[in-house]
Amino acid sequence: MTKLLAPVFALVGLIASAPAFAAERTITLAVQNMDCADCPYVVKKSLEAVPGVAKVTVSYKDKTATVVYDDSRGNLKALTAATTNAGYPSAPKS
Numbered sequence: 001m002t003k004l005l006a007p008v009f010a011l012v013g014l015i016a017s018a019p020a021f022a023a024e025r026t027i028t029l030a031v032q033n034m035d036c037a038d039c040p041y042v043v044k045k046s047l048e049a050v051p052g053v054a055k056v057t058v059s060y061k062d063k064t065a066t067v068v069y070d071d072s073r074g075n076l077k078a079l080t081a082a083t084t085n086a087g088y089p090s091a092p093k094s
Helices: 002-021 039-048 076-085
Strands: 024-031 053-059 064-070 090-092
């Protein structure tokens, strides 16, 4: 019976450890079309809707958005698509 349970416990352990492979990432995006004081609110809300996003800070002055996200749930493509779909194209700030 123990021999039969060993693979089951190994599989459960592997599945439970999957979140351990995830990493928290921080990226700063250069955001276009932010022309008024309300624009950062729209950018922030669009980024917060992306799965895995933990924190968003938007600077109207610098035209940037800094995003902290879980890379196992979200990615750069999803972040830039979210802002672009809201009318504010973005790309990683260089």
